[in-house]
Amino acid sequence: MPSAALPPPVDAWATVSRAARPVLRELLVNGPRTRTDLARLLGLSTGSLTRLTKPLTASGLVVEGATVHDPANGRPTRPLDVVAADHHFLGVKLTADRLYAVVTDLRARITAETTEPLEAPTPDAVSAQIARVRDRLTTAGTPPAAAGITLGGTARPTADSTTAPRFDAPFLGWRDVELRDRLTRGTGVPCVVENDVTALAHAQRWFGAARGLTDFALLTVGAGIGYALVQHGRMVPAGAADLSAFSHHVLDPGGPMCTEGHRGCLASYLSTHSVLAAAAHGLRRPVTLDEVAALARAGDPVCRNVLGPAAWALGAALATVANLCLIKDFVVAGEGLVLLDGAQRSMQAGIADRRHRDPDSLRVTLLSPHFGEWARGAAVAAIRAFVLRED
Template structure:
């Protein structure tokens, strides 16, 4: 299977077997953001990774935004993606025309949830939630072995769930929401103000682990917010397992003790009432999520 994850500026692609094991991978910058041009670029990666002697059964492409292949009554649902500047793009049709294989288009967090459910940390679990942190804040919920579907507008509200009404402000003007504490840019901005110099997300995490005062405070506040967010997710959904994933997941590793304290405090002091699994999902793993939804479509006959 062929899996793709689109970010605002790169195409991440993998080829997998039917057990979702990656056999080839590559990523490259998006050279032209027009939908047809991106599809053409994806075709070039497919040709390069699959080789001349290999036949693929299908492809799955994931991206942040309202990305569902099928409309409720059949047909195709156009894709909206703020990251790519796309509005009402018939991406599934464009991809199938370019690639010559059946294609599935999914929201990237939903695809990552499917990946963990079928082949990853949640394999064998009937109920779990996934919280992704990084450039954006995402959420997926699996109940009774089925991913709960939701409109992008509803999922977008999760990133702006208020955790502390007196907290920092996010880019949309909300105080103390999940994005204000946990989005990579929010963490970098807070550290940059304290350090009075440019800094990267990876550097903030490293400096916090090494004991830098500014970065330790920034990371501790973010970890406390993440613990509260996980507590809310577990309480509202009543799941017992929450996977923390995404490119910003190092936060959960560096400040795991603070995360656990906040989680316990917001679960009435019941330590261990929620099993938190921390998964270091690179963009290659996000692309693997695309391959997994293509496998699901191939196996079940639905998208």
């Protein structure tokens, strides 16, 4: 259908009945489907499906494509689809000193992106900066319908889902900060704020490497070690204490020491701070992650002796999760992945050390180490909150 008319506003998705949401999700995530296909996939009669889709087509949220012949019965039919390109979502990932922003369409395909240093790390300044980034990224297209902002922080529990969550974000020096309503006022579009690792895991489940999987784990390697576990299609809730316990899980009591004094925990091998401190100690000068990775590739013995054990620790951590949670699919992300380039054999050795019988049974997808993927996760947080409307 030509989309000359304005797309339905983001509020229109809120009117979709709970019963019709699986139809929308199927079309959004897996593309156009005939009514016969949809009915079969969702276990509905064609009558029920027609009843559910009628309001969706009437509101313009779902459109009929050109006539094709249904492969199931040969009859002419018009597949249903969502007009993904008409809707845009802003995703912003905050680190301690930068923001990474993307605009995506409804299927989380990136249409514009940028990154810049944070001008000032206060909630008001960050909110104003995000509003300016939104304006700049949307000069060539339709403005975003909603925005997702993610950060390395955790939301404090709230009384109900309508209360704006308050965040602690140690990397930014924020404690008990309300962001959602502040950002919504600042940007002029509905906003959702979420932990960055949680958002990235959901994005991988809906539109990424874990699409279609009901059970997988995401590990992230960077300033901190992140972990998210999805089982039976749902994310296992994890608080700050759980995630701290994970990143300080001891892999080798004779290993290096972390900033909290543990020997051989994940963070002691893998956190950016640990890697840089170990490399700087050996090289007798400060270094960056990219430099350590390049030196290791060039055969520098100090950097190789830092990266080898780091990659081993990642493998050992993946195998430990597999052994305890009985899952085999893993997605690994984060800036620390630049260090794995050329050290994958050490990662495999770590897996084999902790999973003796079938080390090759783990399926590990390494994402790009760049932060664009995280910003896309933030845009998907907005799509989940305002379109998919996860329960």
